[in-house]
Amino acid sequence: xxTKELKVSAIMDGTVIDHIAAGKAFTVVKILHLDQTHETVxxxxxxxxxxxxxxxxxKIEHRVLSPEEVSSxxxxxxxxxxxxxxxxxxxxxxxxxxxxxxxxxxxxxNPLCITNHEEVRTRFNVETKAPLAIxxxxxxxxxxxxxxxxxxx
Amino acid sequence: xxxxxxxxxxxEKQDIERILALAEDMEPLARTGSDLAKGKILSSLFFEPxxxxxxxxxxxxxxxxxxVIGFSDTDTTSVKxxxxxxxxxxxMERYSDAIVIRNPLEGSxxxxxxxxxxxxxxxxxGSNQHPTQTLLDLYTIRKEFGxxxxxxxxxxxxxxxxxxxxxxxxxxxxxxxxxxxxSPTELRMPPEVIRHLEETSVPYDEIMRLExxxxxxxxxxxxxxxxxxxxxxxxxxxxxxxxxDRSTLTxxxxxxxxxxxxxxxxxxxxxxxxxxxxxxxxxxxxxxVRMAVLALLLGVVA
Ligand SMILES: [Zn+2]
Numbered sequence: 544x545x546t547k548e549l550k551v552s553a554i555m556d557g558t559v560i561d562h563i564a565a566g567k568a569f570t571v572v573k574i575l576h577l578d579q580t581h582e583t584v585x586x587x588x589x590x591x592x593x594x595x596x597x598x599x600x601x602k603i604e605h606r607v608l609s610p611e612e613v614s615s616x617x618x619x620x621x622x623x624x625x626x627x628x629x630x631x632x633x634x635x636x637x638x639x640x641x642x643x644x645x646x647x648x649x650x651x652x653n654p655l656c657i658t659n660h661e662e663v664r665t666r667f668n669v670e671t672k673a674p675l676a677i678x679x680x681x682x683x684x685x686x687x688x689x690x691x692x693x694x695x696x
Numbered sequence: 697x698x699x700x701x702x703x704x705x706x707x708e709k710q711d712i713e714r715i716l717a718l719a720e721d722m723e724p725l726a727r728t729g730s731d732l733a734k735g736k737i738l739s740s741l742f743f744e745p746x747x748x749x750x751x752x753x754x755x756x757x758x759x760x761x762x763x764v765i766g767f768s769d770t771d772t773t774s775v776k777x778x779x780x781x782x783x784x785x786x787x788m789e790r791y792s793d794a795i796v797i798r799n800p801l802e803g804s805x806x807x808x809x810x811x812x813x814x815x816x817x818x819x820x821x822g823s824n825q826h827p828t829q830t831l832l833d834l835y836t837i838r839k840e841f842g843x844x845x846x847x848x849x850x851x852x853x854x855x856x857x858x859x860x861x862x863x864x865x866x867x868x869x870x871x872x873x874x875x876x877x878x879s880p881t882e883l884r885m886p887p888e889v890i891r892h893l894e895e896t897s898v899p900y901d902e903i904m905r906l907e908x909x910x911x912x913x914x915x916x917x918x919x920x921x922x923x924x925x926x927x928x929x930x931x932x933x934x935x936x937x938x939x940x941d942r943s944t945l946t947x948x949x950x951x952x953x954x955x956x957x958x959x960x961x962x963x964x965x966x967x968x969x970x971x972x973x974x975x976x977x978x979x980x981x982x983x984x985v986r987m988a989v990l991a992l993l994l995g996v997v998a
Contacts, residue, residue: 655822657803661780681803683703683824685888 556629557582557604564620565589568599571623574615574648574695575608582606615648617641618675618691641672644680652690656682700809700816701989703825704863709870712834718988718997719835719981726759726984732996733762739792740766741784741808742819743799748957748979749819749826753796756986760996765791785811794993797821815993823859829956830863832985836978837914840952844868850876850909850951853918853938853962855885860956861918862889869893875900876912880934883924906938909947914974915940917955917962935961942966954978 563571568586571577577584585602592598613625617639627635645667651658658665658681666680675688686694698711725732738757742750745768754764766788781804788795789812797808798819805818805825820826838844849868851861855877865875865885869892877885877900884902893900903909917940925931940953941964952974955963959975967973991997 653802655800655802657781657799657801657807657821660801661782661807663782663807679803681806682822683705683803 553631554583554585554602554604554628555631557602557606558608559626559628559633560601560603560608560616561598561624561626562592562620563599563601563616563623565597565599567620568601570619570692570695571599571601571616574619575603575612577601577603580606611646611648613637613639614642614645618645618649619695621673641669641675644668645677649677649691650694651679651682651684652686652694653679653682653684656684658682698993700805700818701827701993702805702809702816702818704827704830704867705825707827707867712831712867712870715831715985715988715992716835716838718992719831719984720839722759722984722987722991726756726987729759729761731761732991733757733760733793733994736760736762736794736994736996737792738762738764738766738990739788739795740764740768741788741795741797741799742766742768743781743797743804745769746798746820749798749829749982752979752982753817753819753986753990756983756990759983760987760990760994762793762990762994766796781807782811785816788812789814794990817989817993823857825863826859827863828982828986828989829860830867831989832978832981833860833864833916833954833956834867835985836954836974836981837952839981840974840977841913845872847871847913848874848876848911849914849916850878850912851885851916851918852878852906852940854883854920854924855879855918856883857921857924858918861916862886864916865889865898866892869896869898873898876910877902878904878906878909878938880904880937882930883920883934906944906947911949912951915948915951915953917953917959919956919958919960919962938962940964940967945970945972948972 568588583604587600589597590600607627616623623639625637626633647664649665667677670676670678676685678685750768757764785808794815795812796817796819797805800822802822802824805821809816818825818827855861920935922931953972955975957979
């Protein structure tokens with residue numbers, strides 16, 4: 544137990560996203576654009592975990608996620624937790640929670656949607672959280688979890 | 697009160713009632729004209745041709761005493777040169793008191809309304825919404841029967857891709873109606889619309905054959921488009937199976953027949969002169985209904 548705690552919080556400062564659904568760490572990396580950061584990012588996949596059997600962990604040094612980024616994680620892994628680290632200590636624990644509207648982070652899966660043709664900040668209204676169903680504010684098409692994952696790549 | 701008319705989803709029942717009542721008041725003015733909107737200018741932005749809808753809006757604005765500027769062909773405007781929709785709208789709102797827009801991209805009218813300070817009316821955004829069509833459909837039914845509550849409305853043909861019937865089903869769900877959905881399996885009403893009917897406790901029946909039609913008050917026929925079928929033979933069969941002509945008319949009793957027009961072969965010409973035909977009246981109702989919408993958004997009626 545002690546060694547696991549250590550593994551999770553062993554960054555000096557930054558963010559640790561824990562309890563990500565197994566296999567979804569790479570999607571988290573993608574939606575947070577961590578493939579483009581210059582900071583150190585550590586990805587652990589299929590880590591044994593008491594609660595769900597297996598989990599993924601993503602650690603990002605020197606970066607505190609915005610509330611918007613935190614909520615975007617809820618799209619792909621609603622049970623994830625976000626720990627903000629400062630001086631090797633967890634200073635804040637945030638539960639990821641899907642907001643009622645999701646702005647910017649997703650693109651619409653409808654190729655004929657205006658948001659895919661003009662520079663528009665995307666906006667989706669969350670209709671149901673489980674199973675996930677969101678509706679584009681512009682074209683009014685609804686997207687389910689599989690559509691969301693598809694546009695997240 | 698509504699600032700724009702973008703989607704039937706934005707409407708509450710009282711908004712619909714207000715417009716239907718106002719449309720009734722507009723009936724005499726739709727023939728004689730008025731100066732209610734004298735000095736007001738409507739920008740008419742048709743990024744794709746839709747002559748019927750466009751002329752109906754123009755006629756409505758003229759009957760209110762206002763005038764119309766705009767375009768109906770993107771070739772002649774800067775749009776072809778790559779100007780964004782947002783820029784076009786930002787320019788036109790400075791020239792006018794309201795904007796009517798038709799654009800094949802879905803959500804374009806919503807975006808226009810967010811950019812514009814003057815009211816925006818959606819005259820069709822791809823396969824998404826065309827709210828004034830729905831309003832005139834409701835108005836037509838109410839005018840014919842004196843009410844919407846207690847009626848049974850059948851929707852016939854392509855219920856899967858038919859934007860008109862989705863919006864109409866959505867709007868009718870605010871009333872005490874029953875629906876009969878008649879289509880081939882491949883063109884059934886989408887699950888999303890069905891779910892909405894269930895959530896709003898609208899009784900509905902799904903049937904496949906015109907021959908199984910129960911007694912109904914209205915039959916709303918839709919265009920069955922060839923592009924929807926992989927197999928051209930399937931298209932021919934389906935088209936014929938739902939065609940309304942003198943012989944299939946006997947299955948429909950006194951039901952009033954509606955259609956968003958233009959029709960292809962869904963309704964035979966011989967039906968036009970029967971008491972069942974309501975589709976030309978329906979098209980004509982576009983004028984008072986659009987007058988009502990314009991007058992309301994322009995703020996020229998109390
Ligand atoms: Zn969209």
